[in-house]
Amino acid sequence: MVAALLRLRFQVLANTLARNTIQVVAVVLGTLQALVVLALVVAGLAVLVIYPQPIQQATVVIGGVALTLGWFLIPLIATGIEPTIEPLKLSPFPIPVGRLMLAMTLVGATWVPGxxxxxxxxxxALTWRQTPVAAVLAVLCGAIATLICIVGSRMTAALTANLVSGRRIGQRAVVLFVAALVLLGPVALAVVLGLRTSDPFPGTAAVLGATPFGAIWSVPGEVAGGHPGIAAVEFAIALVALALMLMIWRGSLLATFGARGGGSRAQDREAGRLGAFRFVPASSAAAGAIAARSLIYWARDARFARQLILVPLMPVLLILLASLTHVPSLVDVAAPTVAALLPLTLFAVVSYDGSAYALHLSAGVRGVADRAGRAAGLLAFALPVVALVAVVSMAVVGTLAQLPAVFGISIGVLLSGLAVVSVSSASIVIPVARAGGNPFTAQAGAGTTAIFGSYAVTGVTIALAIPELVLGIVSLVTGSALLGWLSLAVALVWGVASLVIGVFVGGRILNRTGPALLARMRRTGG
Amino acid sequence: MTSAIESVEPTPETTSALQLTALTKRFGATTAVDNVSLTVPSGSFYGVVGPNGAGKTTTLSMATGLLRPDAGTAQVHGIDVWSDPLAAKRMIGNLADGVDLFDRLTGEQLITYTGMLFSMDRAVIAERTRDLLQLLDLEASAGTMVADYSAGMTKKIALACALIHSPRVVVLDEPFESVDPVSAANIRDILEGFVRSGGTVVVSSHSMDLVQRMCDHVAIVARGQVLVAGTVDEVRAGATLEERFLELVGGRRFSEGPEWLRRS
Structure with missing residues (x-):
């Protein structure tokens, strides 16, 4: 049965790829990129052999923790990172949950990231090759570490799916944010404790070695360093953590199956609540309506709300990092990062409409109105949010004097990003979870397309925003207030100009591609 | 009550309401719609029937500007859907089958949104939204998210969206699917009133009885082609529509199903 599920998953992948050449290219490029990274990591680990043991241990453990955390957190911040077996779709079949978990783990282990x-x-093992016992252990621990990564990522995906699958998203987003912090908590604590020790780098690694994320990475190094007792304890921690994760994952899957179907009937509500539509100016016609609808969707659609998790997380992490490393200017990065990420979420925004986009076609909405409406909908909350992130984070650290430059960079990036996605989303469709579907559902083949789409969008955005970026960065480095204000002025003028161009170009493209986009979305079942 | 629907002026019409000429659509190797031509007279109540996979939805999608045909043209009251889409779409009210709605909006918001997309006047939208919600018996759930609607209610709200801009031609793909009998009767009344006032209705349906009772014209399509089209009386030629349909389309099997599926 496990073999059948595995075959099914590769069949789905093959069918998806056979239908879409761009996705084949994306998968190939993604694999190449992964191989390059792998080669660099392997070479690094091999070279590490010449360093003293504490440095080796610290590098392996900290790198390992970062990798593990990545696996745990990626289901929170990205959709469709990996084509997968969808448990809910399989729930009508009599598959024991254990078999399903085994199949899902194997699916994770047999695709590029795994x-x-x-x-x-x-x-x-290359790092520890001078101590044969440690090297052999490193192979075993490496396998277990991979297992922890895959199981952990499945666990967070299953947990968060349960938490946010409903429609009333507000409180669930908070739960999700808290869950992310809880996950990060032990690690942050370990970093803080470690940094207080006399030798921060190995000190941090030693504390991380006691956390569920770092334990397995620490085992071979402790053996090589002559501490088999510590190694044994850490090995035990890792196994207990793995067992706990499996139990939580299992429980979460069972809860998902149980929750299926019997959706609670919402209460009837009478007319008279137009929400954001009340504020649409009469003159703006279709564009205003689309902007209002975008705003409503950001609040009500779990797939969009999921993207907002990053907004508070980013400044919190950077403030933490800035105060730990005593580099306050790190906080300057918070607002530009949020400003860059928000438009990125729209790079294939029409995909999120799914076949509901048919309404725009039926109504003969002009491409320009469509683009302008969506851009305005995002700007309506992205501008205040970015400003708030900048002011709050910089006030906490005390670098408010640099506000104009940071505003310049952030607004520039936000506007150019919107300009780019206005064009890109007029021609790109990625398979996404349906509205009301589980926002953490992976769609076969979507991950690599989404990732490369995001790279391309980010690249073009940065290229477009070069004038204000250069001015802003020079201002930050030299402390020149004048350049900061100049950066803000350029960002406003040039950013608005590029956005207008982006909206018109994207609109023209959409006029032409609209029916083709709909046809593709009807076929991808979205 | 000033209804959205009755405001259509019965205009003397020389052109047909919908004129499909040699429409063709291929998906890879399969030809979903093969050289389909169809004339829907102005003021008619036109039924399109056919088995699953006959190409009904594909044809109606091409006729309403949702799917670009590989060949052929579609004209609405003389205006080409694909060369002047904006003018054509203002005259079409479209209920497409197999597409989602923006279901995070409430019913009232969805109708309002549709009206705004057609750049209609705000006061007119509000008035017609009230009328439509009342006509379709959705007033009690107007403020509920469409995602929480039953299948039948979802069809009704989609119908309301198709009517809000007071179209001249209404194209409805499977409008009665999963709609309860009372609502179906109400919808039929609305559509019949619309036709009496000079509007044109095109419906696709699986229900032969319904089409025979409700429509004055009918086309039977199968395998991407029009097998027969004309007034209902012409097409059924003395028999019932269902008998004619089965005779033309074929594929009826006289069997009790496989032995393992029998229980007694």
């Missing part, structure tokens, strides 16, 4: 993680993990 394979690369496994190879990189066992490559730590």
């Amino acid at each position: 394979i690369v993680t496994f190879l990189a993990s066992i490559a730590t």
